[in-house]
Amino acid sequence: MTVAHVAAINGHLPPDFDQWELANDRGYTVAHRAAKYGHLPHDFDQWELATPRGGWTVAHDAAKWGTLPPDFNNWELSDNHGVTVARVAAQNASQETMT
Template sequence: MNELNELFEQAAEGNLPPDFDQWELAGKRGWTVAHVAAFHGHLPTGFDRWEISDECRGWTAAHAAAINGHLPPDFDRWEIADEQRGWTVAHEAAKHGNLPPDFDQWEISDEWRISVAHVAAKHGHLPPDFDRWGLKDGFGLSVAHEAALRDGVHPLVTSGINPADLGKWFRTENYQNYLNATREK
């Protein structure tokens, strides 16, 4: 086994020496020692080099940590974006359901103006007290629309959302027609 593979194995198992400082060493696929340690939740307390990126798509150590919920409780650099399309750490955490309960930066958007809220809605990870349903992406779709595409309109209405508001938030008249037909039953 070569030295880099040994470092990757140590990073994955949390066995790097306390004074380790070669976080940028990268493997063939672009991931660095920092990415491996972050993905497995083994970055040291106080780690602050979250923007170390891979060579493939500019994905950072913070993105790797966000996948499995390994960001520290005081993490506040949600807007770190990859180099490929502007996908932020917040987007990655939202996709995997790993945003903290007090997260409130739902409007952070990527290059396509897809917000963190849209990603959380698409993957079923919006908190119960979410209230930004009318937030629109770069294509004019609201968060409510994204949630309805995933789960249908009924869960939105039964969660306490006023059906009249849904018509305002949806981009097309099809959903308004559906709501009108549903109300008549």
């Protein structure tokens, strides 16, 4: 894990940060970590950044953790297995309902 990944997790990236594609040893980018913890900037637009193995995008992570912005509209973006962001968001919503 890089210093940038830790900063993204904790919400401490500088306002002018632009190395969203920087990946850790598992292929998760700084943007994936920021998405998981709800720390992406409001003008973020690199939702298609994906892990090399499964193609899991930043949008998939944000959908899984409930941190997609209200104006997100790329619901058909899919990983290498055909799983769309819409499907992940729906699964997340149903799991929240069950808990």
